[in-house]
Amino acid sequence: MKKEYDLYKKRYELYDSLFVQNNIDDILSIAENFLGNPIFILDTSYRLITRSNLAKCENSSIETHNGEDYLLSGIISLMKENKCMDTIYKTNNSFFHYSDENLIFCSIKVNGISIGYISVLQRNRDFEDEDLELTNILSNLLSIQIQKENLFISNSGLDEEYYLMDLLVNDIDNLEYASERLKYSSFTLSKYNLILSIPFKQKYEDYRHNFGLRELIQRLKGILGNCISTYYKDTIIFLISSDNEQIISEYIKENLLEFLKLNNLRCGASINFNNLLDIKDYFKQSICALKLSSYMKIHSNISYFEDYIEYYLIHISASSKENNDLPRIDITTLVNPLIKKLIKYDEKNKTELFITLKTYLQCNRNANHTSNKLNIHRSTLFYRFNKIQSLLDISLEDSNNLFRLELSIKILNYNEFS
Numbered sequence: 001m002k003k004e005y006d007l008y009k010k011r012y013e014l015y016d017s018l019f020v021q022n023n024i025d026d027i028l029s030i031a032e033n034f035l036g037n038p039i040f041i042l043d044t045s046y047r048l049i050t051r052s053n054l055a056k057c058e059n060s061s062i063e064t065h066n067g068e069d070y071l072l073s074g075i076i077s078l079m080k081e082n083k084c085m086d087t088i089y090k091t092n093n094s095f096f097h098y099s100d101e102n103l104i105f106c107s108i109k110v111n112g113i114s115i116g117y118i119s120v121l122q123r124n125r126d127f128e129d130e131d132l133e134l135t136n137i138l139s140n141l142l143s144i145q146i147q148k149e150n151l152f153i154s155n156s157g158l159d160e161e162y163y164l165m166d167l168l169v170n171d172i173d174n175l176e177y178a179s180e181r182l183k184y185s186s187f188t189l190s191k192y193n194l195i196l197s198i199p200f201k202q203k204y205e206d207y208r209h210n211f212g213l214r215e216l217i218q219r220l221k222g223i224l225g226n227c228i229s230t231y232y233k234d235t236i237i238f239l240i241s242s243d244n245e246q247i248i249s250e251y252i253k254e255n256l257l258e259f260l261k262l263n264n265l266r267c268g269a270s271i272n273f274n275n276l277l278d279i280k281d282y283f284k285q286s287i288c289a290l291k292l293s294s295y296m297k298i299h300s301n302i303s304y305f306e307d308y309i310e311y312y313l314i315h316i317s318a319s320s321k322e323n324n325d326l327p328r329i330d331i332t333t334l335v336n337p338l339i340k341k342l343i344k345y346d347e348k349n350k351t352e353l354f355i356t357l358k359t360y361l362q363c364n365r366n367a368n369h370t371s372n373k374l375n376i377h378r379s380t381l382f383y384r385f386n387k388i389q390s391l392l393d394i395s396l397e398d399s400n401n402l403f404r405l406e407l408s409i410k411i412l413n414y415n416e417f418s
Helices: 002-020 024-035 073-081 084-090 130-149 161-169 175-182 211-224 250-262 276-295 309-318 337-349 353-362 367-374 378-392 399-417
Strands: 039-043 048-051 062-065 068-071 095-098 102-110 113-121 192-199 227-231 235-242 267-269 302-304
Touching: 002 024, 002 130, 024 039, 024 048, 024 130, 048 068, 068 073, 073 084, 084 095, 084 102, 084 113, 084 250, 102 130, 102 211, 113 130, 113 211, 161 227, 161 235, 161 276, 192 276, 211 227, 211 235, 211 250, 235 276, 250 302, 267 276, 276 302, 276 309, 309 399, 337 353, 337 378, 337 399, 353 367, 353 378, 353 399, 367 378
Parallel strands: 267 302
Antiparallel strands: 039 048, 039 113, 062 068, 095 102, 102 113, 192 235, 192 267, 227 235
């Protein structure tokens, strides 16, 4: 009977802390008194947001970068191997995790979105079953307090949304004007750009009051790097810009995929582009990638439009105007960026790589016919092939690569006569 009373008292004091205490650290202090072990609060990028007094002495699993504390990469890898992160984000309840260290984990959710998690380390005393219930209560309290403090939201807010919305909705025909507008945000417009679209239904008419959505955007921005975002037609939209042709590096892709999986989200990606004035068509590409992957029952968290160009053209031609729910996209934006890169390289270096590739495809991929038509030696042809493969970082022996490049060349040919 006394044990039940003690648990009831702990519950009461924890809930009461939400009204009596003014910040998360004070709430953590009360929770630590009951749990008797160090408590860590981390966000979804494994950054340490805060920790209880006992936890401040525990640094063996923490590393510091640019003034911020993170979990050691080795610990993160171990957690992923043990499917620990999947369990954290898929369940609403706390659970014991026994490995090299004995831990309690519990996600912190706002409007159904995982914004972070609690980690309790067994150090001062052994865990008890009631610790799970107390950790669940702590998770609920932190969810409320975080919203009160706006702890995870950057001071800049979402003012940048107006810049991106302007580009997506309004008719802008002056690149200098568009670029000038973007100078007033923290975003840097670089050479290569990409649009990502993530469907997300929000609960409030004014989404800026939806903490879960705001937090979701901030977490994704932390993954994507140099980008701006907005929310439009039940979709989170990102414009990402980079000096690197591979805008989404393997590292970014890995973290993005993990985040999308954990939060049960899908994402459509446009082709890379340079001209900001074409942004509307590339936004349409990202939406089409999502729709086409659904039509074709391809279950993927990221759908790249470049994988669906031929299917887009088939769908457009096969559907009547009334029944076609895919947006019309300017055909010039369907040209593969690799073809554009090849043409620019030829212009700059006075080479003939594009015409070599084009002729090879026209000659049914026959090397002898190609060299004869170009009036060059076979060794020169193979030298150019190797140069093209090296420059574009693809294999010309891959039939899918050749088909997509050939499709782009046909689009260019069509534009010449249209």
